[in-house]
Amino acid sequence: MKFFPIHVDLNGKRCVVVGAGAVAERKVAALREHGAAVRLVAPQVTDGLRKLAEAGAVTWMNNLYHAGHLEGAFLVIAATDRREINATVVRDAQERNILVCAADKFAEGNFVSPSTVVRGDLTLTVSTSGQSPTLAAVLRERLSDEFGEEWAEYAALFGALRQDLKTSGATESARKAMTRRVLDDPEIRALVCEGKLLEAEAQARQCLSSWSE
Numbered sequence: 001m002k003f004f005p006i007h008v009d010l011n012g013k014r015c016v017v018v019g020a021g022a023v024a025e026r027k028v029a030a031l032r033e034h035g036a037a038v039r040l041v042a043p044q045v046t047d048g049l050r051k052l053a054e055a056g057a058v059t060w061m062n063n064l065y066h067a068g069h070l071e072g073a074f075l076v077i078a079a080t081d082r083r084e085i086n087a088t089v090v091r092d093a094q095e096r097n098i099l100v101c102a103a104d105k106f107a108e109g110n111f112v113s114p115s116t117v118v119r120g121d122l123t124l125t126v127s128t129s130g131q132s133p134t135l136a137a138v139l140r141e142r143l144s145d146e147f148g149e150e151w152a153e154y155a156a157l158f159g160a161l162r163q164d165l166k167t168s169g170a171t172e173s174a175r176k177a178m179t180r181r182v183l184d185d186p187e188i189r190a191l192v193c194e195g196k197l198l199e200a201e202a203q204a205r206q207c208l209s210s211w212s213e
């Protein structure tokens with residue numbers, strides 16, 4: 001199956017998780033990190049999820065699932081341990097045009113979550129299109145080793161440079177070439193790694209200005 005990869009803004013969006021076991025706990029944590037308003041539907045919850053509900057961080061519907069739980073949902077994750085319930089959630093969601101992930105049968109839903117490495121505004125994701133989550137996790141570990149924490153600052157530097165370049169009047173192809181030139185400069189990268197961000201930025205600007213001279 002070919003899934004179209006996008007990065008979605010979930011801020012304030014109603015997201016429904018059906019089931020409240022170990023898988024739901026991981027999914028709820030990820031949804032909350034992205035600002036979603038989580039509605040949790042299950043008769044039994046893990047201790048961690050119960051605490052979140054008691055703190056008012058998620059809305060817990062202490063019931064067996066019914067379609068009414070999907071009211072107002074932007075996205076839903078079917079994560080019960082009952083195949084027939086997950087299949088019903090998927091069908092109900094698709095009838096209502098709500099994005100849905102089947103945690104136990106990926107091909108049934110219309111989205112899957114990738115493994116991710118987050119470095120500030122830089123997000124590296126791996127998906128095997130549902131074929132092997134463990135392979136995705138192993139590749140995520142490799143990426144995490146290769147792209148250390150300094151990549152958050154490095155990416156921020158390129159964000160700032162791009163803003164400048166956009167107002168510089170340079171053509172798109174020149175901007176691309178200039179950005180690549182900064183990327184190819186090992187000294188700039190070394191300065192970022194050493195935490196010398198102002199020096200890195202100055203050198204990057206120097207690199208850009210020498211181009212236009």
Ligand SMILES: C[C@@]1(CC(=O)O)C2=NC(=C\c3[nH]c(c(CCC(=O)O)c3CC(=O)O)Cc3[nH]c(c(CC(=O)O)c3CCC(=O)O)/C=C3\N/C(=C\2)[C@@H](CCC(=O)O)[C@]3(C)CC(=O)O)/[C@H]1CCC(=O)O
Nearest residue numbers: 103104105106112113114115127128129130133134136137
């Ligand atoms: C990436 C990650 C994100 C996350 O969920 O946060 C994620 N699964 C993770 C871990 C993981 N999941 C499973 C194991 C046990 C080992 C194994 O079975 O291989 C491990 C490994 C572990 O725990 O280390 C079991 C499993 N997973 C799915 C099924 C059902 C099925 O096959 O359809 C079953 C079998 C259940 C059963 O047999 O009962 C389904 C999905 N899991 C996905 C994502 C989506 C596809 C991602 C892709 O495209 O590759 C998809 C399709 C739907 C979804 O959940 O979005 C996260 C890695 C976090 C990280 O470490 O980076």
Ligand SMILES: NC(=O)c1ccc[n+]([C@@H]2O[C@H](COP(=O)([O-])OP(=O)(O)OC[C@H]3O[C@@H](n4cnc5c(N)ncnc54)[C@H](O)[C@@H]3O)[C@@H](O)[C@H]2O)c1
Nearest residue numbers: 019020021022023024042043044064065079080081103104
């Ligand atoms: N997608 C993934 O990454 C992934 C990883 C591992 C397992 N799984 C699959 O995810 C599913 C859930 O795994 P788990 O370990 O979290 O299960 P679990 O047994 O810990 O939790 C199941 C939850 O479903 C709830 N539930 C059962 N019937 C319900 C109903 N009718 N309405 C509402 N809630 C109901 C239970 O109350 C419980 O909260 C399993 O099918 C498992 O095979 C998915």
